[in-house]
Amino acid sequence: MELAALEKQLRILQSESTAKIEAATSLADLDDLGTSLLGKKGALTDLLRGIGSLSADDRPKIGALANEVRAAIESALKSRRTVAGAAELSARITSETEDATTPGPLPAFGSLHPIPETISAIAQIMGSFGFTVVEGQEVEDDVTNFQLLNIPEDHPSRDLWDTLYLREPGRLLRTHTSPGQIRTMRTIEPPIRVILPGRCYRYEAVDASHGFEFHQVEGLLVDRGTTLADLKGILDELARGLFGPGTRTRFRPGYYPFTEPSVAVDVSWDGSKDGWMTILGAGMVHPIVLENGGIDPEKHQGFAFGLGVERIAMLRHGIPDLRALLENDLRLLRGLR
């Protein structure tokens, strides 16, 4: 190639290259341009291959020109890099900056199922009166579940408490938490103030308000000079704690073999036909039951109550069907929060 032609091509390369460099907007593009123009296999090296056919006089001229072109391209790259780098940095700063005032995402909190939630509400209220939580046992024996509670084997009231029996004779699934009264009296000296929450079983046809498996909370207080007035006072507070300060209570005569006298306790309730809803059974612990628990009824008296947790949970949360409490449908649980 002739000197003049090569010179011309070098000038063209220079002007074309600087134009491309000016048009580039990103550092990555500029890196690519650097390689394709000045790299070992780049455009400049390519052109200089023609140098071999020049005369020895001309070669230094082309060498000098090539250096000039290289320097021009390098300086164009350098200044363009500065501009593009600054633009990229400011774009990153805008796009990556967090707004520190945006609220953080809330983690998904779980919540208690209405049954344990109701039990803990009861435990909290009763705890404020000095009652502690004690657990009975789900597998009971006939003696403790019935006989020591003054329900003899042939007693007609047993029909109320028919249950599921284990193969082992005399063993059954407890029908109420009341046998826990006997076990507590046999292990703790008066004064006794306990509640016994737990699962109970009955041989029942299941419907919206009956289950064969359900929860109760038993309450037991044994002390000197305990009267029905003590029972009334504490159950009033329990009802108000569970259903609100305006709640009224009504004590009706009831019958349970293990209490004498026995009462049924209702709370005022807008949703029911007559404005009342029965929430529990209670009474003064029968002297025979105290004796069965190893307590002298001449010295100590007591009151007891037993309430159905499902019923209370349904009333507190407006759940119409008891079976919903066993189905573990998360939509129900989320709706109750």
Ligand code: DAH
């Ligand atoms: N155990 C009774 C039941 O399951 C409820 C009950 C009533 C418990 C009166 C008591 C009580 O402690 O005094 O139907």
